[in-house]
Amino acid sequence: MKFRGKIIDVACLNHFTRVCNTISRLTKSCVLRLTPDHLFFILSEKVANGGVSMWCELAQVNFFDEYQMEGVTLDDNEICLEVAPENLARALKTVQNSKALKVKLTKKHCPCLTVAADLPSLSSVSRVVTHDVPVDIVPRKLWHEFKEPHMPDFDVSIYLPPLKTLKNVVDRMKNLSQFLVLEANMSGEMNLKIETDLVSVTTHFKDLGNPPWGDDVSQRDREVMAQVRLDVRRLQQFLTGQQVHPTKALCNLVHHRLVHLILLHEDVSLQYFIPTVA
Template sequence: MKFRAKIVDVACLNHFSRVVTTISKLTKSCVLRLTPDNLFFVMSGKVANGGVSMWCELAQANFFDEYQMEGVSAEDNEICLELTPENLSRALRTLQNAKVLKVKLAKKHCPCLTIAAELPTLSSVGKVVTHTVPVDVIPRRLWHELKEPSMPDFDVSIYLPPLKTMKNVVDRMKNLSNFLVVKANLNGEMNLKIETDLVSVSTHFRDLGNPPWGDDASQDGGPSQSRDPDSMAEARVDIRRLQQFLMGQQINPTKAMCNIVHQKVVHLILLHEDMSLQYFIPAVA
């Protein structure tokens, strides 16, 4: 296995750093899956068992000026590495002013990603700083757990309000309850509600719009066209999970959407021209 890549463009480096920082807010550990065309950050918790799962896909050509990899074999041309995204995020944050940043899969005392950056200096002598991020190589027999999650057969799909506004609402609600009910319908309405023995608080968003998942969405994994547009689908979720996702405002998505499987799961999606992030939060009773 071999992997090396280089970023020269500062805007690409900063964008990549923001993506990794967002991932680090969502999970303490994930798998970095490398293919010839894409990078994936994967957290494969079993939603059916109450776990959260995540799938983030980046087109490597939009981030890296050079990108070379050789997988475990010609037939299985991939590399899967388990890592702590906070370690990678911390390294990238300290190197944001780099003129050139190089990433390489190496083996020292253990497998690791070495991140070397050439930093600007006042003298003619360049300054190179290197960070080491430990990784575990995922064996081929476990790769079946790292597949892209299928689109759930949701009841309602809706565009999210501005993430910063939504985050401010959720941050305030978190002080009152550990759980939040997300409701939405096909008329572009969304409600966020908490209810305890002492207090009931609800925030209403209108005119958000509903994504067009095909002309006959009921055959494309989308909501049935026969559903009453005013009927609310809802799911009660751990408010901390939703709060973590809303940190995603750092990557300035062009679209942010929410699919709800009634009383089962909230499926959140951030889209950018060069990346996509999916986050699944299971409902709790």
């Protein structure tokens, strides 16, 4: 297995760093899947057991000036690495002003993603800073656990309000209850609700719009609300962590089962699945 990549463009490096920062705030550990055309950050907890799942996809050509990889075999030309995204984000943060950044899969005391940066210098002597980020090689027999998740058979799909506004609302609601009800319909309406023995609070959003997914959705009653009951900390973690600055943000609701959040950017797509709680 071999992997090496090089980033020269400062804007691409900053964007890649923001993506890694976002991932690091969503999970302590994830799988980095490398293919000839894409990089994927994957978290695959068992949703049935209350865990969240994540799928973040990056087209390598939009980030790397040079990109070479050789997988396990020609038929299975990919590499799966278990990595702590916080370590990767920390390494990238220290090299933001570099003239060039190289990332390489190496074997030292253990398998590592070695991040090497050529930093500007006032003298003729170049300064190279190197970080070794430990990784674990995911065995081929486990690869089936890290494939792209299926689009759920949702009841409602709706565009999200501005994420900063949504975060401010959720931050306030977190102080009132551990749980939050999110409901929406196909008429562009979304409500966030907190109900306890002491207080009942609802925030209404209107005219958000609904993505045009096709005939199946258009045939449903547009006024009927689908709802999920969530651990408010899960939703807050997602909203606090995102630095992708999406051009579109939407969510799909599977009534009483799941919320599927999607952030879309020209270079990045991030999907996040939060299961309902009883």
